[in-house]
Amino acid sequence: MSVIALPRAEPVAAPSRPGWLALLTRRKTTLVGALLMLAMLLLSVLAPVLAGDPGHMDVAARLSAPGRAHWLGTDDVGRDVWSRVVYGARLSLLVGAAVVALSFAIGVVCGLAAGYYRRLDNLVMRVMDGLMAFPAIVLAIALMAALGSSVVNVIVAIGVVNGPRVARVVRGSVLVIRETSYVEAARALGASDALMIVRHVLPNCLSPVIVQASFVFAAAVLTEAALSFLGVGVPPYVPSWGVILAEGRLYIQQAPWLVVYPGLAIMLTIFGLNLLGDGLRDLLDPKIRGLI
């Protein structure tokens, strides 16, 4: 069954390696994406230096407009919006990275198993199809309902949702690679399965997987924000962009900065990830390079 997949990642037999930095910067858009992500990374790493305690309340200064003391303003209980947005970046990147790791652990194992061991293929891919038959956000909501709200559970839920999508890409690449002549040659020489997978198959399906990673990352950031916005994600006192938006919603008239700044942060992050993903796809996937 067909399910949307943003990237049309095709397997690559042998990735060419031209000066990748040159390629990366060849398109200005990719560079913009990389810089945006670098900025987000710096923000979240340097959060303790750049911002104050995101939970500290100065109730007397509640709902104050952006100004010298609080340059992105304060929220309804007097917390500094800048600090919350910065720590929100930290949470988003943490969730994004953890989800990528988890969904890749699931996806690579299942994808390799299905693609390499043909007997497992049917079973594994039917389960993956079944999981993918749920719209991502709906499955994530249901998982959160079962798991209860916490940061770890958000990661688990989004990871489980994205795992099958990675598995599909990995399986596709493996299917092509295992038929290539050098893999057949290695097999003829009596290489073990484990060796084959580690030495030949895995490295060769890396590039579509890396492309996929940036999109899974983006999906994770978006889904976390959406879940938290809906009140079924992280607990409300955790500074998350989705939580800030949900709380700011009521004050959208008096204090639009409560919606605008976290919103801008989400947009820029996803925008950066998408630019980067597009660039990586061009870089690593010669077939469609130049097409888009």
Add this chain to the structure above:
Amino acid sequence: MPRASVRLAVVAVAALLLAGPLSRPGAEEAPKAGGVLRVATIGEPPTLDLHTTTAVIVQQITWHVFEGLYTYDHNYNAIPLLAESHTVSDKGRTVTFRLRHGVKFHNGKEMTSADVVASLKRWGRLATSGKQFFKDVEGVEAKDPYTVALYLKEPSGALFMGLARPNNGAVIYPKEVVDAAGDNPVKDYIGTGPYRFVEHQPDRHVKLARFKDYAARAEPADGFGGKRTAWVDEILFIPVPDVAVRLAGIETGEYHVALVIQQDQYDRVKAIAGAVPGIIKPAGWSTAVLNHKHGLMTDKRIRQAFQAALDMEPIMAAGFGNKAFYRLDPGLSFPEQPQWHSKAGGELYNQHNPAKAKRLLAEAGYAGAPVRWLTTKEYQYMYKNALVAKQQLEAAGFKIDLQVVDWATLVQRRNKPEVWDVFSTGITFNPEPAYSTATNCNWPGWWCPEAKEQWLDAVARESDPKKRRAMWEKVQQIFYEDVGRIKYGDFFDLIAVRKEVHGLRPTNELNLWNVWLR
């Protein structure tokens, strides 16, 4: 004697500084019948069986359908509603009620003493307030179709107030409804009220319609009593959990009345051309309830540390925003009730003394065990009060584990003493201290020191207002010395009302009879 004895038995509550009816100059036009009144409520009522719940939303909806023997006048004194009169005999231990003739239920049957007896017994068995009331009741029996006798173990100073109380009230159902339901929720919502129940579509609305055969009292309207007239044809109670949407609906005219508007939206409500704000003053006080039965808070020193650490001004400011909507005051009763209000124990209120808190914690050997605190975002003020209090307590050395759950879950969990240490709630305005949840021993928190219980019993039995006040002051003193619960401060509620709505008084109880639409 009968009418006078009401005044005697009931403590006169002085005029509350309630805002007058929300009518504008030139609004003296004659009331008009017709129309559908649409009320945006905070959410879905958990049940419509008033005997079984203390949820305010259930009282607000159902008291248009069900009526009790007594109700409050504008000064919150008890006055008869379904009762015609009463006599007190046997040194205050027997009260005989005369019922009104010709009062019809919505099913067409006339209300008689059999219905009253069956309903009062069920209320005494199931209702939180009823159980408390029936502790002192020996029996209730029908003397004849229009006479009911109530036998007490001890004379009571709060009897009529207890019967008049709307929340979880002693309302009268037909006997056959009571018999059919037993202790299960009633199936048919039949009462004697000016409105009859039409339908309940969960998540859509509760629909009430005018009861044509309503037997109104002859006296002019007074508070919630006197003549009740159902002007509007239908009332729809629409659950709108999102306050932004309730308010938006007032702006567009979709709703006539929006309940529980967040106080910091006051300026916005004032700016809406087609609507006026209504201030419910006083609405209640915000509180943190401590668990006296199980866990950390059973240690008095930890409770005292908790009390010492708090600075109420920022807590209340975060919760209620606009200064017009909160007040720092130690009284268990409100300044609007001068006959009850006292500042006893006030030196222990609002200490903001983290050093003292630290010392007490050290004495108690507190080693950083997390204080499990249940709160909810459904009532924003509870969450925000808790959030600021958490910051102050942690500065004093506490470790707080704030668990934000939905209100239904909070209510469910607070009954299990082993799963929590603190929970957030509000104590709504109650004219009769003897029935205040703030001091109730059976209520979650289980605050039951012997001295307090004795004084509280005394308040319930005594009928001399001066003595009652002195006893209540003792209870308040103990409330602070023993740290029964934590009172943050008084708050007032905001509702928004469209200008086409006339005759609405902003009260916690919310009566929509005598209200008409232009």
Add this chain to the structure above:
Amino acid sequence: MKTYVARRLLALLPVALVVATVAFVLMHLAPGDPASVIAGPDASPDDVQRISRQLGLDAPLPVQLVRWYGRLARGDLGQSIFLRKPVTDAILDRVEPTLLLTLFATAVSVAIGVPAGVVSARFHNSTTDQALMVVALLGVSIPNFLLGLLFILFFSVWLGWFPVAGYSPLEYGWALTARSLVLPAFALGLVQSALIARVVRSSMLDVLREQFITAGRAKGLAERAVVYKHALKNAMIPTVTIVGISFAILISGAVVVETVFNIPGLGRLIISAVLRRDYPVIQGVVLCIAGVYMLINLVVDLSYLVFDPRVRYE
């Protein structure tokens, strides 16, 4: 061809089985025995056990699973704990706004996305193309709930053109319904139109490279005729696909946007069910949406038969 359709339908079965199983497992992962949730806070252990027996929750898990399949086959999704009515009724009550919103949003996304994609492909690599694609990428980057909030800020709060939130059911007249759905439909549809534009553009570019187009150009056909008559026709296949898929995506998007605009649809139903721990409702809504999702994907796949003669059905 008939056998192909039959085979595709048959292939859905195992997926449906997995979907049903996942929904079952989710319910049983949930903290707390459903029986104690149903019995309520003050229930005695005996009451909980009685309800547990009534619901068949004391049976071994595999037995329960088989029974669950049986009930599903009969279209029985169980009873809502909070709403006290069958889950199917609860869902049917909420379908109207979600369906209308999704249709409206699909219309918006196609009306904007397809022309933008075509123009972008026609003027490939021009400034217009690049500007359009950056806008499209920006569009993909805005979460629909955020766009909804910003719309409320601009169009409702500042300009006062639309209601801040809420839904007017069809029974009060379609004009009011349409008005209440404008902002949510655009919030949903705009994001999706960006995706459609990207797909339409790249499939147009694919087609434009094909031989018959080159031949057409060689024959001296005007570029306009080439692009709009021949290329567009052939680019329809992936476009139809993306429209079908968009509809599926928009259903799940509606789940989120409904909360922003307080529209009483399936999204509000599932979110309030999560907050109330009403597990049968969560399960039912999830299954229902997954079922629709699967059907749409099937229809999209089958539509190739109609649109693309090159697809062979082995």
